[in-house]
Amino acid sequence: MDVSEILAEHARKQQAITVEKEIPLEVDAGFLTVTDTNPIDEESYKVNLEEYIQSTARDGVQVLISALFSLPTVPSPDGPLAQLPPPTTQLPRAKSLPKPKPLSKWEQFAKAKGISHRKKDRKVWDEEKQQWVNRWGWKGTNKAGEEQWLTEVPQNADIDHDPAKKAREERKARVSKNEKQHEKNMLRAQRAQGSSSAPTDQRKREIDRTLATTRVSTASMGRFDKKLEGEKKLKGVKRKFEAAEVSADTEKLQNMSILSKLDREPATKKAKGGDGVLNVRKAVRAASKGKGSAALAKESGGKKGKKVKR
Amino acid sequence: MLRTIKPKNARSKRALQAREPKEVEGPRTAIFVRGTHAGDKVQNAMKELMALKRPHAISFSKKNAVRPFEDTSSLEFWAQKNDASLFVVGQSTKKRPGGMTFVRMFDNRVFDMLEVGIEDFVSMQEFKTPKSTPGHKPLMHFASELFTTHPRLVQLKSFLLSFFNGEEIDGIHLAGLGHVVSVTLGPTPPSLSSTTSATATLGAITGDVQPQGEALPKVHIRSYTIRLLASGTRVPRVELTPMGPSLDLVLRRHQDADPELLKQALRRPKLKKQDVEKGLGKKQKNLEVDEMGDLRGKIHVAKQNLGKLQTRKMKGLKSSKEESVDVDEDDEDDEGVYADAGRKRRRTE
Known part of the structure; x- marks a missing residue:
């Protein structure tokens, strides 16, 4: 049997889809990209630009397509999907990497103890009703105790014992406890992030400041006050002086900032909304008897209307 | 600066969540900004680039007084407002006619x-040929050695990649590959080619080299539709048809990334455990997937010490009792020596 013909046929087929270049092309299948690092042929570039570009592009695309068609595929409803490898080129991200969410106190505990999270289903099977019902929320099973038409009353119950009310209060207490815990977790997370804008921190700073003020608010400015044990010495604000010699740039910046301040309209004047001689806001208030400019305009407009009628 | 918004309902919460940074990012949205004086050529070019970029493109078609190289505040504002991370600003001046700034x-x-x-x-309309389907991913083709060597062109390549193709995907439908964006440079000037780089640096020292912008070759961006012809093998033969738009560009001003920002932007998410097991990330040693798709491991065992091998126990092979008694009765000082000797003996065995 002569196979040379078959071989020749195969070789011819292969020839149509192979590209020969001096430097092999770099294919980044993840980004569907091919880079041809062969030097540009100056002669053919000058002779016929479009044709040259198209022929190089064809060669490059042929290599890329061959690489893509040789990738493993998985079937999908729309047809086979080629599995792309991760890209080799590194592109900068558009946004920074997301920060890991801070753990709640329970999550920390569970992690330390090795307790794995088990997600509860939203719905539970109700044997009586023979259907799926919400665990909480609308017609939730957690409200079952509040909706019974008949409840057993214990022997030693108070005279005003209301089982439905009691169940409801218990549920509400659980909800509020959860909310409190959530709030605390948020606060802890905020503090862990290092931001000092947490409400408790602010409060602490306020108290410290008030304490410092009261300590120097006696006639002797706190000199003859009784000292408590462990009380720290008050530190005053130290005066700071600029260096005598600064670089020309900083000096320029300082002076420019002063000049720009001088140039600006003062904030108090701006708020008053006048040129200093007449306080417009005050005048409007006086003229409208405290009702504002809109009322004043309405009033004058109304008068005009009446005149026309007459 | 926008104030931070606390979502009031589930819909706005979802919308805000969609804007939050993600581990694996989707395609970048581009805003096409018309400058104060854009001119026909720039406007048409932007329109057609936008046609290629759709649906992730927003057009700012009114005149905008923006100068990206002087003041970036409005770009930053727009980026935040529209959740976009790419800009194309068209601005034509007497000094820099037909200018487009990619940000x-x-x-x-x-x-x-x-x-x-x-x-x-050259516009798309001037080619009376079939066009690509909007929303399909293009293939990219870069041709020149400068795309791997010259920093300006590496930046250009990275830019065009993130413009057209900057989304990591794990699978693609091969029949949907319809068009290619090809970026070709003009012939590399001798001052930049690697063979004469030594002379180029020498020239730079003496200061008689051309300004860099002049020396860089032209950039030709072409787009083609792909026809896949049966070749008799699994891999089809590729034919290209010009689709347009085609642009010839010269590189002008540029601003590189801040190194600190670059470091942050190139940070990769930590790989999941199962991905690492699959062989992503670090190169895995001694693991391979065979033709059947089974994972095969290779275990290297240290050289076996056959002397230690426990064989059948026999009375005759046991060390005699007296010997061991001798050792026990010895002084403490000597014990160490004996023990050492014993260890040595074991090693030589």
Whole structure:
């Protein structure tokens, strides 16, 4: 049997889809990209630009397509999907990497103890009703105790014992406890992030400041006050002086900032909304008897209307 | 600066969540900004680039007084407002006619910028050929050695990649590959080619080298539709048809990324455990997947010490009792020596 013909046929087929270049092309299948690092042929570039570009592009695309068609595929409803490898080129991200969410106190505990999270289903099977019902929320099973038409009353119950009310209060207490815990977790997370804008921190700073003020608010400015044990010495604000010699740039910046301040309209004047001689806001208030400019305009407009009628 | 918004309902919460940074990012949205004086050529070029970029493109078609290289505040504002991370600003001046500035953002701040001048522009409409389907991913083709060596062109390549193709995907439908964006450079000038780089640096020292913008070759951007012809093998033969738009660009001003920002932007998410097991990330030693798709491991065992091998126990092979008694009765000082000797003996066995 002569196979040379078959071989020749195969070789011819292969020839149509192979590209020969001096430097092999770099294919980044993840980004569907091919880079041809062969030097540009100056002669053919000058002779016929479009044709040259198209022929190089064809060669490059042929290599890329061959690489893509040789990738493993998985079937999908729309047809086979080629599995792309991760890209080799590194592109900068558009946004920074997301920060890991801070753990709640329970999550920390569970992690330390090795307790794995088990997600509860939203719905539970109700044997009586023979259907799926919400665990909480609308017609939730957690409200079952509040909706019974008949409840057993214990022997030693108070005279005003209301089982439905009691169940409801218990549920509400659980909800509020959860909310409190959530709030605390948020606060802890905020503090862990290092931001000092947490409400408790602010409060602490306020108290410290008030304490410092009261300590120097006696006639002797706190000199003859009784000292408590462990009380720290008050530190005053130290005066700071600029260096005598600064670089020309900083000096320029300082002076420019002063000049720009001088140039600006003062904030108090701006708020008053006048040129200093007449306080417009005050005048409007006086003229409208405290009702504002809109009322004043309405009033004058109304008068005009009446005149026309007459 | 926008104030931080606390969502009041589930819909706005979802919308805000969609804007939050993600581990694996989707395609970048581009805003096409018309400058104060854009001119026909620039406007048409932007329109057609936008046609290629759709649906992730927003057009700012009114005149905008923006100068990206002087003041970036409005770009940053727009980026935040529209959740976009790419800008194309068209502005034509007497000094820089037909200018287009590509701006890339990171965390709503300007990451890097690249200005190009349009030398020649041929619209899509001038090619009476079939066009690609909007929303399909293009293939990219870059041709020149400078794309791997010259920093300006590496930046250009990175830019165009993130413009057209910057989304990591794990699978693609091969029948949907319809068009290719090809970026070819003009012939590399001798001052930049690697063979004469030594002379080029020498020239730079003496200071008689051309300004860099002049020396860089032209950039030809072409787009083609792909026809896949049966070749008799699994891999089809490729034919290209010009689709347009085609642009000839010169590189102008640029602003590189801040190194600190670059470091942040190139950070990769930690790989999941199962991905690492699959062989992503670090190169896995001694693991391979065979033809059947089974994972095969290779275990290297240290050289076996056959002397230690426990064979059948026999009375005759046991060390005699007296010997061991002798050792026990010895002085403490000597014990160490004996023990050492014993160890040595074991080693030589």
